Amino acid sequence: MMGFAISDEFLGTFVPILVYWVYSGFYVCLGSVDRYRLHSRIDEAEKNLVSKYTVVKGVLLQQTVQAIVSVLLFKITGSDTDASNSQGSSLLLLARQFIIAMLVLDTWQYFIHRYMHHNKFLYKHIHSQHHRLVVPYAFGALYNHPLEGLLLDTIGGALSFLFSAMSPRTAIFFFSFATIKTVDDHCGLWLPGNPFHIFFSNNTAYHDVHHQLYGTKYNFSQPFFVMWDRILGTHLSYSLVGRVGGGFETRPTKECKDE
Template identity: 25%
Template sequence: MESLVQPLSVYRNLGLVAQSKWEFFLDNVTSDPYHLWIVANVIILFVFFFGYGGLFVLMDVTNKPNFMRKYKVQPGTNEPLSLEKFGKAMKVILFNHFVIGYPMTHGLYLFMKDVDVRELPAFHTIVLQFIGCIILQEIVFYYSHRMLHHKRIYKYIHKKHHEWTAPVSWTAVYCHPIEHVVANMGAVYIGIFLMKLHVVTTWIWLIVTIIKTINDHSGYNLPFCSTVDFHDYHHEIFIKNFGVTGLLDKFHGTHAVKAAKKTTRNSARKTK
């Protein structure tokens, strides 16, 4: 029994430390809901989407450093990236972020601004709500994405996102505005809205989802992000891997793994 008491008191103490730091932030930096929900959201967008994602863009534009070439999911694509093609895509990307995304974030703020932010949620609450967000995102993204692939509507909306058969990090949001509202932002915001997430949980969720979508579209399969192949392969073959986690793809039989090992085996056979 005693062995349980100690970890529990450490857990409680860590919670108290986090709570006091958070209260210090609210009292000395800002507790204005506009700053917490909108300004912070914009900062997260610039740091993680444009900043972190920009590193991949830089590697694509310069085709450097050389040691990164071995991580390319589709070697030979965007090596180097066509600035003309990417410049056109940037207009759509910026439009989606600022003309579509910003009002949606403002809408979220109007729903969330009265949620009490002073008390931090317990760590286990954050974990459970995080799982809830992942499940809701998977449901909304998988079914809306599959619907967007329906032959009657594909060419009107989703075809745009698939112009990049070998995606580049920022092309994660190169898509029709309707797709951006439903499949991208809708799928991410639904959990925040339905579970009335604390603003700190919201920040963590937004950072994780931005990093994931940037990785998934980066075109680089780095050792620490094992899921890149999954969505990149969707861009390559169109008819498989519609979800985010792969769970609903496994359930519906639309899950596919790129035959990387087969290629290695073939090339090993050739070298024999």
Template identity: 30%
Template sequence: MSPTAPTLVQWVAPSPAVAYWAASAFYNAIDALGLFAQHRIRPSDEECKKNLATRAAVFRHMVIYHAVATSFLLVAGEMFPPPVEKQGGAGTLEWFYFVLEKLFGWQAESSMAYCCSWALRAAYLVARQFLALVILDTWVFWCHYFEHQVPWLYRNIHSVHLQLYTPFPFGALYNHWAESIFVDGMGAMVASVVIRLTGAEQIAFFSLVTIKTVEDHAPYELPWSPFVMFARWTGAGVVYHNVHHQSWGLKTNFEIYFTWWDRWMNSTYRGTRTLQDRQGPVV
């Protein structure tokens, strides 16, 4: 008997890990090859000077983390499968055909109905991803903010991640286990459940936010990256988060995807230090 092909739900589970290591491999490769030096945002020799966790320790941590996280998502996906989009239900291509026919009398076979239905369908899917991102960003900001405001949380939990004063890509999710569960994991799941993302949408959402997180810990700001382009609108790009990892920026720039909460709480970095400043070890 041939093995059963993985279902869409089963593909959700490994999608964050695949996205994480693929994005990390890309940035590590261009760093090792010395490519795009003009887009490097900080001196290369700063990377090993200040970090309190070694690359080897971070690598081991992340292998274990993704093994556990993928196993958990596999079990959770079987116990609580994501909703399935019903044929002809709201937001489907057939639904948009129906709406356009009722509003304008267009037949589904017409080129105008075809193009407009696909455009509306694409906008609908993008809007759902955006709303999920807003929820995740809000969750992460307030968790992150209080991790810095409450000394016990910072000292015992969040300080693990900030051992990487000069972060690198595969250390993007190097966290205390409690932060991995309650901040990153629960934030993504809450956003997914509230918006009722389907399996395919979860794969897209988990993969995209994972790649964004990896890029935010990379030493490059590549102008053609879609996340860099997105950050030109939001303000929360690679430099924005790298500043937070510096000893002089730790109490600022808490957001990951947008900046409105930081601006509302007056926690945006307004100093004059830059990532290009060469510094001695943190004491």
């Protein structure tokens, strides 16, 4: 009986999309537990300027564009299954490709993201759409203007794929990991023992600062490291303070000034 083979290119395109909704669903379930939240459910309902239905539509649109670009990218670069299998046997090579891809993605996103804040036209007409979520939640991680989604996430992902020279099979794992990290950064929950909070300074609370009015000119780095914020003076440290009724809130540890 003939088996049904699914290509690495297909998996590299659609597995990260599936991971996005499954992992987001996990956080949606936990969001009802107030002691983990960085913002109250009342704040989420009152401060956010867009409905969850609109957010879902926006994310699905961005993921559609990403899937199209991904398919085209795999076709242009081509693939060699035997080469992919032999590369996959080298853990050192995989680690190097992951690190290069992470650094490329972080560098691209930092400078484009920061420019979208400092250019008043781009912020007003493009990037402000993402900041309609003053209180971020998991499945709103990729809620952006379509042009921002293409420029920041889709092109950034393509560059990290090309510069790291990873195979389609490696891309399945890298972009699934990047998707989980991005969702985690926007989940609005501070969970005990969360490995992303332990191993990454760029975490849920760090990015939550950026979504608050006092922090919009700080903490541009995403999704992995904070090096560019530290190097270029846009790093804003914070403290987590217990909230009456359960949960936490983020507060800056220095006075913030508009630039």
